[in-house]
Amino acid sequence: MREYAYLRPSDPAQAVAAVSEDPDARFLAGGTNLVDHLKLGITAPGLLVDVRRLPLDAIEQTADGLRIGANVLNSDLAADRAVRTGWPLVARALLAGASGQIRNQATTGGNLVQRTRCVYFQDRTTPCNKREPGSGCSADHEQAYGRYNAILGASEHCVTVHPSDLAVALAACEATVEVLGTAGPREVAIEDLHRLPGDEPERDTTLGHGELITGIRLQRSPVLERSTYVKVRDRASFAFALVSVAAGIELDDAGLVRDVRLAWGGVAHKPWRAAVAEDALRGSPLSETAVREAAEAELAQARPAPGAAYKMAMVRNATVLALRRLVPDVLGDVRGDVRGESEEER
Amino acid sequence: MDDLTPTTADLSVELTVDGTTHRVPVDPRTTLLDALRERLGNTSPKKGCDHGQCGSCTVLLDGRRHLTCLALALSFDGAEIATAAGLAGSGVHPVQQAFLSHDGYQCGYCTPGQICSAVGMLDEAAHDRPSHVTDDLAAPTSLEDLTDAEIRERMSGNLCRCGAYVGILDAIREVAGA
Secondary structure, X not given: OOOOEEEOOOOHHHXXXXXXXXXXXXXEOOOOOHHHHHHHOXXXXXXXXXXXXXXXXOEEXXXXXXXXXXXXXXXXXXXXXXXXXXXXXXXXXXXOOOOHHHHXXXXXXXXXXXXXXXXXXXXXXXXXXXXXXXXXXXXXXOOOOOOOOOOOOOEOOXXXXXXXXXXXXXXXXXXXXXXEEOOEEEEEEHHXXXXXXXXXXXXXXXXXXXXXXXXXXXXXXHHXXXXXXXXXXXXXXOOOOOXXXXXXXXXXXXXXXXXXXXXXXXXXXOOEEOHHHHHHHOOOEOOHHHHHHHHHHHHOOOOOOOOOOOHHHHHHHHHHHHHHHHOHHHHOOOOOHHHOOOOOOO | OOOOOOEOOOOEEEEEEOOEEEEEEOOOOOEHHHHHHHHXXXXXXXXXXXXXXXXXXXXXXXXXXXXXXXXXXXXXXXXXXXXXXXXXXXXXXXXXXXXXHOOOOOOOOOHHHHHHHHHHHHHHHHOOOOOOOOOOOOOOOOHHHOOHHHHHHHOOOOOOOOOOHHHHHHHHHHHHOO
């Protein structure tokens, strides 16, 4: 591992200044992803600026919702009473990610800027345009390990997906991300934080070098109070998503869809807000057929990368399942089936 | 550490481990796990995968279960750490006794991590922290609600290649009293 210097400033502006003035510097928060990358040699910074102890660890009620400091731990956010009742999809997404120990270490801001778990990105012996621009994509190949590849929004340069569960839930929440740079604070809609790979797959987000996420703001809404997160993975726990669905729904008195939120994980280089599917459902009566057709409409733009075509049916079915959990009286009660366990076993 | 001059030299951390406070000089690349094992000689936390995937390096850090392999020692300056070796002073912690009673181990390599994780997990469940398999997020969690599915899910960050899971589950269930 390359030698690096270590700095722990006591206020966010100092941290931002320290990273901004050194192209070789990186922020360090919980470290669950970055420390692993240091060991793997995926990144070799000359300076680590530790932001973990900056006073950004509060969850505060605001006039219309919540403000979550970037250093709030994943476990503390998932256990927060306001989050569990007002934004259950956020709590569910966090609890579906990583392990108990890692959730006690990983931060809210760090979760959003974690990097892909594509096996080729993590293996320095293979070409990867995200790790080493211009070297080629090892995953975009029929013989590649493509099980975790994208089906939406990929480019010829990169076919990987974003690994965060939290970010998918935040996309469905239309969260606002608070960012601090040398020019001062600014706000970024979660939709605009992550980006599709295009011809710059090395850039996961739209943040500039030295810009620090300081907090997340959530707006309260009935469509988010009735919400959940469904994650499909290769084992029952402690695994990244094959596909995932963050869903919220609000029905009117006549049973029509007043509002719906759908975001998909595991399918693209960024959390995929399924806006086409939402539009298809809004104002209509809810039925399994309607949900399937809405998902199919969203998937009309899909171009599955090698090995990932199975995700088309999987994300459609997971979307039905997520909405079923929220309105079992309309779509049928299927508690327990996603975890592959019977009620007796649970 | 508020000095804004980056440095690689003369860095040290203060760590309180199993009740004893140490001042440990460290290279910035030193993980908490290596500081504990190689600098302080506490080999209770184990280096299994060294990538945050197996849980064998789990300790209680400021009272909560925590990996030490993905933690840089400098980041955790001032931390209070309990390893499995010091959980009950020179005695046997109830979770350790339950592992003994139920054969919750075979080779023993993952055991210190399993035990620290179990102690932390039981505390989480007793303090209203839900899990992925908790049906009702609005209801408070408690030890009485620790079904086998809850214990399995909450312990999923600790792998055991011998496959002592059945005994581990029995041991934790007994301590939880569920």
